[in-house]
Amino acid sequence: MDALITAAGRALSAGDPLGALNRVALRDDAPALALRGIAMAQLGDFARARLLLQRAARTFSAREEMARARCVVAEAEVALASRDLGWPTRRLDSARATLEAHGDLTNAAHARSLEARRLLLLGRLEQAEHALAQLALHSLPPALGAIQALVAAGIALRRLHTAAARTALERAAENARLSGVVALQAEVENAWHALGAPAARLVAQGQERLLLLPEVEALLASKALVVDACRHAVRNGHVAVSLATRPVLFALARLLGEAWPADVPRDALIAGTFRTRFADDSHRIRLRVELGRLRAALGPLAGVCATPRGYVLEPTSATEVVVLARPIEDKHGDVLALLSDGEPWSSSALAMALGASQRNIQRALETLARVGKVQSFGRGRARRWVAPPVPGFTTTLLLPGPLPGGLG
Structure with missing residues (x-):
């Protein structure tokens, strides 16, 4: 791998997408395409990021299995960030198996953490916990350690195990600090607010x-x-x-x-x-x-x-x-709770997370849009919905997942 690709990879690891693009923006070889895709994802252009990552996966030769698998993992991360919860998870499972077979345990662990985060969003707490249990904590780099701890904290918060959530967030904060990734530190800080906000x-x-x-x-x-x-x-x-x-x-x-x-x-x-x-x-x-x-x-x-x-x-x-x-009661509070994470959601992803029909979710979104509580952008299947967070409140009790006592 040449020096520019190495430098761009280091810039992305440090959370500097613009620095990475400065090095590979004019290149169309497979490694450069993959790095450009990751950079665009960090900048929030998820549609462009997915196209670049798919193009990179096609450009790598059939013998470069590990590189192609890494592209699949990166595409899965973009799908998660854009709340495309219907993204085919079998591809991620296959990519993780390929990475493990080739000894790339770090990226394999990253694939496992993506699976756990998706399950957490869907409220499948036991499955998310099982996925986390497969990670060897002592061998994770700081960034992945922070992500693992954030998922563990999310599971504990959904179950209202606040002491366990606090311990996990302390571990996440320390790992995020060691990673030096500003975006990760901000995510940990936002998670801390849930513990101190009315629920x-x-x-x-x-x-x-x-x-x-x-x-x-x-x-x-x-x-x-x-x-x-x-x-x-x-x-x-x-x-x-x-x-x-x-x-x-x-x-x-x-x-x-x-x-x-x-x-x-x-x-x-x-x-x-x-x-x-x-x-x-x-x-x-x-x-x-x-x-x-x-x-x-x-x-x-x-x-x-x-x-x-x-x-x-x-x-x-x-x-x-x-x-x-609920601290603030709304007819469609469950939809607003998911949208309040600040990420763009599709109606199909909301339906999956809430276990409701997509048509009912679309009606709820249209109702909320008429009163200015949500906004949409894009058209057709690319349409996404966003809403500002409810200031001063945590939405933990509005999200999918059982409370203690076996309720589902």
């Missing part, structure tokens, strides 16, 4: 206050009966009942939880659940039916008892009832 609202006995992530973790481990409006569940310690697919039952549970220890009038339950201002006998009959279903669903956690004017929630063993709500 949810606690609503209890007519009052509410903001909670930090450690406080949310402590609340879920307490003896309180928690009506969790972040994941649409009712939980007490390690026992949890998911109502994510039963919105009427969850709406009733939340109304009863917000009023506890007082009862809720029948007309208020009808208005808040069935979205009607005028209650008739059919609504009252339906209310009794739905409350019976809620009573059966909650099982050993709580009962729903009638009072002269309405109904009250009576926990079986919990000392109190509280509602855990």
